[in-house]
Amino acid sequence: MDLAGERTAPPAPPLVALFGAFLKLGATAFGGPAMVAHIRRLAVERRRWLSEASFQAGVALCQMVPGATAMQVAAYVGLRARGVAGAGSTFVAFGLPAFALMTAFAALYGRLHEWPWAVSAFAGLRAVIIAIMAQATYNMARVSLKGWRSVAVAALAAVLYGLRVNPIPVILLTALLGLVAFRRDDVGVPAEAGTASRPFPWPLVVLVALAAAAFVVPLVAARGLLPLAAVMVRVDLFAFGGGFASIPLMFHEIVKVRSWLDGSTFVNGIALGQVTPGPIVITATFVGYMVAGAWGGVAATVAIFAPSFLVVVGVTPYFDRLRRSRRFNAAVRGVLSSFIGLLLAVTVMFAWNIPWEAKRALIAGGAFGALLLGVKLPWVVAAATVVSAFVL
Secondary structure, three states: OOOOOOOOOOOOOOOOHHHHHHHHHHHHOOOOHHHHHHHHHHHHOOOOOHHHHHHHHHHHHHHHHHOHHHHHHHHHHHHHHHHHHHHHHHHHHHHHHHHHHHHHHHHHHHHHOOOOHHHHHHHHHHHHHHHHHHHHHHHHHHHHOOOOOHHHHHHHHHHHHHOOHHHHHHHHHHHHHHHOOOOOOOOOOOOOOOOOOOOOOOOHHHHHHHHHHHHHHHHOOOOOHHHHHHHHHHHHHHOOOOHHHHHHOOOOOHHHHOOOOHHHHHHHHHHHHHHOOOOOOHHHHHHHHHHHHHHHHHHHHHHHHHHHHHHHHHHOOOOOOOOOOHHHHHHHHHHHHHHHHHHHHHHHHHHOOOOHHHHHHHHHHHHHHHHOOOOOOOHHHHHHHHHHHHOO
């Protein structure tokens, strides 16, 4: 019986079937959190690899640990269906199309970004990114800010980041504030009937050792990649609340602290990330490519995804205990509130650095309105790209 109380396990699917299904899904899934719904239809309704209860438990887990939620849910499905090997299969397959497309976009960007039509398109897309981030901030606030204490934590995080305080200490501070402010509110989630914590999955030890060797040895051989990979690992481990939570951290590390990219180029990378399937953190591939070429793109991609994958695989056996922990839930609530403040601050910062004019403001306002009305993100970005290329 698994953590969601299933009494009988469905037949284990072949690894090839898992990989193929998630490769196809990864090539067609757009829309941030909406990707989780696509995974549910595949894994629960169509293939019946998981029960509804098990899938929902996995979504709850992935929302409580750092990293891109959709990628983690893909790993969780593979873990439940075929163990650690299944998790690796679904995780890699789901992210592979986005990585391939972003690598191609990054290569083309280096050659074409100064062409007049490309300059106009990116000028409009930077305004659209403000709209996308504003809508993401609004959606996260609507779900996570409950009561004046949550609002106060978010406001504190926004002010501290605006004062150029490193976001990682801000996150740690808000986790401590959450332990104090929300300790009586977050009583934890009762365990479902028949569930129990599982022993540590020892195959994970071998997986971690092999992953570390495969990752660290090339980085040591190409020493220039090690700082880049270290930054991306740090971003991933502190990005609670989904892919958008990584943007303030990445912007701080890449643009403000190290000046590896200027702000406009970084925002252009976010824009390209919106026209690829997969999570917004695929922006890391663009950053890595711009900083250190193709191998930089590979190193940044592995570093931004590997830690959260290992967290999901390692934490899943202990999830019931975490869900029942009042302290854990209170700390996570504080951290999620802080990310709303950080995302708001970065949105304002990006907007402040854009030379606003009537046409650009209309593009941003139209994109924001379309997103609020439920228009799918790829259509919004595609329309804005065409309009910007002709009117800006």
